[in-house]
Amino acid sequence: MSRDELLINTIRFLSVDMVEKAKSGHPGMPLGASHIAYLIYDRFMRFNPKDPKWLNRDRFVLSAGHASAMLYSLLFVMGYDVSLDDLKAFRQLNSITPGHPESFLTPGVEATTGPLGQGIGNAVGMALAERYLSSYFNREGFPIIDHYTFALVSDGDLMEGVSCEVGELAGHWRLNKLIVIWDNNRVSIDGPTSLAWSEDVLKRFEAFGWYVDEVEDGYNLDLLEKAIRKAIEQGQKPAFISVRTHLAYGSPKEDDASAHGAPLGKEVVLETKRRFGWPEEEFYVPQEVYSYRQEKIEKGKRLQSEWEQTFKRYQEAYPELAKELLKALNKEWIDPLDSMEPFKEPLATRQASHRVLNFIAKHNPTMVGGSADLTESTGAHIKDSKAFSHENPTGRNIHFGVREHAMGTILNGMAYHGGILPFGGTFLVFSDYMRPSIRMAAMSQLQVIYIFTHDSIGLGEDGPTHQPVEHISSLRLIPNLWVIRPADANEVIYAYRLALSRKDGPTALILTRQKLPLIDRTRYAHPSGVLKGAYILADSEDPQVILIASGSEVHPTLKAWERLTSMGIKARVVNMVSFEVFELQPKEYKDQILPKGVKKVAIEAARGMCWHKYVGEDGLIISMETFGKSAPGDVLMEYFGFTEQNIVNSVQSWIK
DSSP states (O other), X not given: OOHHHHHHHXXXXXXXXXXXXXXXXXXXXXXXHHHHHHHIIIIIOOOOTTOTXXXXXXXXXXXXXXXXXXXXXXXXXXXXXXXXXXXXXXXXXXXXXXXXXXXXXXXTOOSOOOSTTHHHHHHHHHHHHHHHHHHHHOBTXXXXXXXXXXXXXXXXXXXXXXXXXXXXXXXXXXXXXXXXXXXXXXXXXTEEGGGTOOOOHHHHHHHTTOEEEEESSTTOHHHHXXXXXXXXXXOSSOEEEEEEOOTTTTSTTTTOGGGSSSOOOHHHHHHHHHHTTOOOSTTOOOHHHHHHHHHHHHHHHHHHHHHHHHHHHHHHHOHHHHHHHHXXXXXXXXXXXXXXXXXXXXXXXXXXXHHHHHHXXXXXXXXXXXXXXXXXXXXXXXXXXOBOOSSOTTOOEEEOOSOHHXXXXXXXXXXXXXXXXXEEEEEGGGGGGGHHHHHHHHHTTOOOEEEEESOSGGGOTTOTTTOOTTHHHHHHTSTTOEEEOOSSHHHHHHHHHHHHHOOSSXXXXXXXXXXXXXXXXXXXXXXXXGGGSEEXXXXXXXXXXXXXXXXXXXXXXXXXXXXHHHTTOOEEEEEEOOHHHHHTSXXXXXHHHSOTTSEEEEEOSSOOGGGHHHHOTTSEEEOOOSOOOSSOHXXXXXXXTOSHHHHHHHHHHHHO
């Protein structure tokens, strides 16, 4: 058995044993595709197992995250801090080897994958980040950022529509340091892929502008190596290589869909090991593997050391650029907002967002992002920069086209890469199209800023198809996502301050299409209260009722407070800008803002279910419990009851 075969079989059978021990998992792809992953790491990738976050490493994304056992076994063999005991704890509570890869948990895992299609989009984002940062920071003789992104994708990844969206963009941008390899085994959970799939995938990617190749004899390592080398050497386009493989290769269940997502069973495992001439012992690791691990560790240290010497010379030659790069990598974003003049005129919060975004971007040159074909409407662009393109790789405005899901996955990839503060904008209603990637950003603790505009029925005439009555509540349900809905232009400044300071998760800014008055801060509280998530805008001594509102609905609520106060009803107005930020405050503060035993009313032009947390089961909620209608925004606000008069009437009748 050659050294290559020995190492590949180690990966295969550690993976199979992991699945058997856990009594769950996916053994089919590890048996069928471990040789591909091994070859990429062994022949092509530059990495240091002892510093998995080394900036100039090559990235590997297992888009087919269900094959996580293969990835963990691979990382073990390659010398990462993944032990044999970690492999034996596969899919067990609090192990670093969970059922699908989690980037923040396991050394060497670049992206949280499993929901199919996410990983290929993340890989495009990583390749985009490499292109932008290398173009911005590199100087002649100093290739500080110069690496490849490899992705291993499955049939299922390529069936998901997002693979088309990101494929179109990668080809359009000519991301030539992106190499995608398709594990073409022609089997999915339901059976042969021919049940639901008959397109020519290579022609699809060729049409997207990719270099394409095919390895029909998929287990011939020489042919596979040559194909990958040619893909790298062509150097003009992203590369897509189809490798013909077999699910559960070499086992009695080869090409059988039952081997996709369930243990093979003890007898089948033993028979498969016999066929490969492999010892029947569970979790068997040949001594040669430990020697190989040490070789990879030493090589990785040497590669990084050579790079660090180059970087040291770079620091001497370009000290300001080097300092800028290190700050970006450490997410030490400059917050210049103390020096920003407060807004003096009524603005839609989307307009204020555009101005604040641009003010921040002047001080943070690696703040990069864009919009899903709604640039003018969302204001999600940097006005002093050009569009990112093959010809202009330092353009900071990314035109994603009408591809919200692609935008979400690519923003995540940029954040995974590091060194970039990514932002992306679309209408709030279209957050539905990118929800899987928002969820993954939250799970993976990625600093991504979402600019969601046209936030309610207030957008008006476009009608209920575009009026996001359920979306704010829906986003609030995602753990680790901060949802921030400012009430006027000056609150937008503090909303961005939260987004800038938040390093361990994404932030969704919920912004209006319509102009909002400026809150008179000589009468009401300072907008810095936004930093607490919720704060008292207007108050009475020993209030009988607390009116809680967010966003545009704060304004009629303040007017209602004035009326109620004049009628002798003692009320308080709480501006609930962000549930999530408010929940982080000390209990004493929360009890001070929303004391127990006081009647509470919530007002928001969206579904009201989430508000019971604050008003209680017996509280009053003025909300949207139907879809909207097509009419001017102010007409709709009155029609659905988001007016001073309706709030006053509702409170009066309710507290009697």
